[in-house]
Amino acid sequence: MGLNSRGGQDGTAVTETTSAPHWSLEPYTDYLNQVSSPRSAFDAAGTWEHTYDVFPVYGKLDVTGPAWSKRHKGTLRLNREPASEGGAHIRVFSEVTFLDFGKLPTKHQRTMATMRCLADVLATPVEWRLESAAVGRHDPSPMPFSEFEESGKLRGEAVELSSGGRLRSFDVGDAVTSNWSLFEAVQRLPRDGSTELRFTMLEDLRLLRLQQRLVSESPVEVQFANGPETLYGFRQTGEGVLPIHYWLDEHGRLLLAIGNVRAYILRGGQG
Secondary structure, eight states: OOOOOSSOTTSOOOOOOOOOSSGGGGGGHHHHHTSOOOOSOOOTTSOEEEEEEEEEEEOOSSTTOOEEOSTTOEEEEEEEEEOTTSSEEEEEEEEEEEESTTSSEEEEEEEEEEEEEOSSTTOOEEEEEEEEEEEESSOOSBOTTOOEEEEEEEETTEEEEEETTEEEEEEOOSOEEEHHHHHHHGGGSOSSSOOEEEEEEEETTTEEEEEEEEEEEEEEEEEETTEEEEEEEEEEEETTEEEEEEEEOTTSOEEEEEESSEEEEEEEEEO
């Protein structure tokens, strides 16, 4: 979200407050008051790049409830280009921080992926390649034994994953997406309150999450630094995931993906 900040991003106290329009946004209201949302046109089916700040969310042992850490933020960068054969090519760069009981980050998990997705309602991934490694807090070199590479393909209603000469296959049903391609897909969904989808999700393109459901939320008005804006929402629930809320602007651009593990807030982009 073009972070034209007036303060508050470094963990300092924020003085301006407004009541949150939806419970999923409540912990982030003061932060959103301090950043400017993009107001330009956006073509979800075109070429674009979004970069999200990724904030870890962790439980606290007192009555104040969950907390989110501005100190330990990571990055998610998604690049979409239309594919000549139809659908889209999506490139992913992800670096998330792991906390040591809410204190100093112990390591970052750095992941890069490329995938080809269909132009259907779920941005179904049909083939992909994934590389991942853990890196130290002060050393960008991969930690010993942490490097990992894998490729995948969708074959009918099954996924094949290949890594180091080993092949594994499992059924996913007739509707499947990944957490990253779902970021692309929600931007093309109708914002008229009619969405109700059921699907299987491949978290990080390799962890099976069954019985997922995505439904529309009612629009809400959110106060940003550059004024109020109406956001359109979707809520995801299912096996193996905590509820995730996706909030889009009036042009269909995904500004926020708020979960109980991580919060993604758009930093800037194009398109």
